[in-house]
Amino acid sequence: xxxxxxxxxAGIATGAIYACMALAVVMIYQAIDHLNFAQGEMxxxxxxxxxxxxxxxxxxxxxxVLTLAISFAAGILIERxxxxxxxxxxxLTNVAGFIALYAIINSVAGxxxxxxxxxxxxxxxxxxxxxxxxxxxxxxxxxxxxVLLLILLYLFFQFTRVGLAMRAAASVPESARLVGINTSWMxxxxxxxxAAIGSIAGMMIAPVVFLEPNMMLGVLIYGFAAAVLGGxxxxxxxxxxxxxxxxxxNLVGTYIPGVGNELKLPIALALIITVLVVKPAGLFxxxxxxxx
Amino acid sequence: xxALLNVSDLRAYYGQVQALHGLSFSLNEGSLTTLLGANGxxxxxxxxxxxxxxxxxxxxxxxxxxxxxxxxxxxxxxxxAHVPQGRGTFTTMTVEENLQLGAxxxxxxxxxVSDIERMYxxxxxxxxxxxxxAGTLSGGEQQMLAVARALMLRPRLMLLDEPSFGLAPLxxxxxxxxxxxxxxxxxxxxxxxEQNAQLALELxxxxxxxxxGRIVMSGKADEIANNEDVRKSYLGY
Numbered sequence: 198x199x200x201x202x203x204x205x206x207a208g209i210a211t212g213a214i215y216a217c218m219a220l221a222v223v224m225i226y227q228a229i230d231h232l233n234f235a236q237g238e239m240x241x242x243x244x245x246x247x248x249x250x251x252x253x254x255x256x257x258x259x260x261x262v263l264t265l266a267i268s269f270a271a272g273i274l275i276e277r278x279x280x281x282x283x284x285x286x287x288x289l290t291n292v293a294g295f296i297a298l299y300a301i302i303n304s305v306a307g308x309x310x311x312x313x314x315x316x317x318x319x320x321x322x323x324x325x326x327x328x329x330x331x332x333x334x335x336x337x338x339x340x341x342x343x344v345l346l347l348i349l350l351y352l353f354f355q356f357t358r359v360g361l362a363m364r365a366a367a368s369v370p371e372s373a374r375l376v377g378i379n380t381s382w383m384x385x386x387x388x389x390x391x392a393a394i395g396s397i398a399g400m401m402i403a404p405v406v407f408l409e410p411n412m413m414l415g416v417l418i419y420g421f422a423a424a425v426l427g428g429x430x431x432x433x434x435x436x437x438x439x440x441x442x443x444x445x446x447n448l449v450g451t452y453i454p455g456v457g458n459e460l461k462l463p464i465a466l467a468l469i470i471t472v473l474v475v476k477p478a479g480l481f482x483x484x485x486x487x488x489x
Numbered sequence: 490x491x492a493l494l495n496v497s498d499l500r501a502y503y504g505q506v507q508a509l510h511g512l513s514f515s516l517n518e519g520s521l522t523t524l525l526g527a528n529g530x531x532x533x534x535x536x537x538x539x540x541x542x543x544x545x546x547x548x549x550x551x552x553x554x555x556x557x558x559x560x561x562x563x564x565x566x567x568x569x570a571h572v573p574q575g576r577g578t579f580t581t582m583t584v585e586e587n588l589q590l591g592a593x594x595x596x597x598x599x600x601x602v603s604d605i606e607r608m609y610x611x612x613x614x615x616x617x618x619x620x621x622x623a624g625t626l627s628g629g630e631q632q633m634l635a636v637a638r639a640l641m642l643r644p645r646l647m648l649l650d651e652p653s654f655g656l657a658p659l660x661x662x663x664x665x666x667x668x669x670x671x672x673x674x675x676x677x678x679x680x681x682x683e684q685n686a687q688l689a690l691e692l693x694x695x696x697x698x699x700x701x702g703r704i705v706m707s708g709k710a711d712e713i714a715n716n717e718d719v720r721k722s723y724l725g726y
Contacts, residue, residue, distance in 0.1 A: 361586060361589060362593055365579055365590050368579055368580070371577065372578070372579060374560075374561040375570075376565065376590050376593055376638065377562045377593060378562060378593055
């Protein structure tokens with residue numbers, strides 16, 4: 198029983214990271230109807246920036262906040278320079294853009310910081326949480342940060358004018374323009390926020406997977422699985438999907454013989470395909486009620 | 490009276506296809522004008538061209554200022570509210586959020602709250618449903634919501650694209666009564682595009698008739714309504 202509880206709690210902890218990645222993916226998907234394949238690489242690059250800032254002597258939380266700001270600005274910049282011009286282009290052009298972005302960021306990170314793995318500090322340490330052997334302080338911290346982030350995002354979208362405008366621009370762009378919303382900037386803002394959310398995921402997972410240019414590949418696939426499971430149209434679903442995928446991954450790895458660590462990733466891919474075949478809208482991707 | 494909106498030699502294009510062929514008309518401040526014509530005559534395109542939602546050439550002046558290449562949202566910010574065909578409801582949001590979105594460019598918080606109350610007075614059914622998802626409203630209720638949302642801008646000019654479309658005759662009468670009231674009491678200049686010519690001519694004081702992208706007839710609404718030739722050839726009733 199202790200093994201089971203342990204695996205579930207560990208699953209919730211990594212699930213928190215998948216939830217962040219899924220949320221970042223869904224934010225951009227809501228804004229431009231495309232999956233950002235480079236979301237993981239953007240998060241990885243952000244994590245390297247925070248590492249570099251710490252190497253220069255800035256304390257952890259200072260580097261954390263600075264990285265959020267830099268990532269936010271970089272997300273907006275990427276949208277303005279690369280994806281705004283592609284807004285009316287066919288899907289495949291956009292896909293090519295995302296793959297190019299993926300390759301460029303990956304290579305540039307390798308060029309600057311090389312491909313050897315680096316230790317990345319945890320602000321929470323790795324001692325047992327509250328003296329319990331079930332979960333470490335870092336894992337508890339990951340969950341805490343994610344929950345805090347989710348609450349802040351909820352408040353932002355539900356109770357601020359900009360949040361309302363962003364939701365409007367994502368749901369009916371033409372009507373949003375007709376009430377005077379600059380939808381183009383709302384998309385850019387979505388990119389900025391997605392980049393910042395991704396950077397949190399990167400900085401939280403880096404102490405676990407170690408820092409190197411390919412660290413986010415697996416995480417992003419789990420993030421996609423979470424987003425698809427929860428429903429690409431539902432930020433709330435994406436988060437729930439993240440936690441479910443985290444738990445599922447751990448339990449399957451523990452209890453199904455022969456899966457182990459090596460076969461965990463194909464499980465995520467199998468999950469994506471199963472959801473797309475059985476319930477394409479995902480668990481929470483509600484079909485919009487419309488009466489005419 | 491001064492012209493609030495002046496349109497001259499307006500030509501609009503969908504890709505290679507030209508939809509408007511040199512349209513000219515003007516709206517007096519405080520007037521209620523209707524733009525009539527058959528399917529495909531270019532009524533919707535005219536409204537879309539004013540809000541720069543379709544590629545067009547020619548001159549459009551609002552309150553003496555050329556709209557030129559202003560983006561749609563910047564045209565709206567000048568005080569031109571557009572109720573699009575199909576109502577443009579934010580279906581996944583609540584009725585109240587739809588109204589708040591209408592005032593998203595305004596920063597006078599207390600006035601926005603009192604304006605929402607004013608809309609509930611105009612349209613009591615919206616008050617009953619203010620927490621409801623707007624997509625669950627009936628067609629008539631959504632049309633009322635669309636008009637209310639447009640009014641939340643406190644517009645000087647309101648453009649309505651076929652507000653009667655798909656609504657029961659009784660509801661259309663109600664809606665048109667409210668439009669008349671808004672025009673008189675709130676001094677909002679209104680341009681309404683309609684296929685229901687009879688009703689629109691009863692409501693409006695000015696009318697333009699448009700055919701294949703050109704104005705073919707203009708004048709006082711009652712004169713056009715009483716002109717049998719016009720009625721038979723262009724309005725079909």
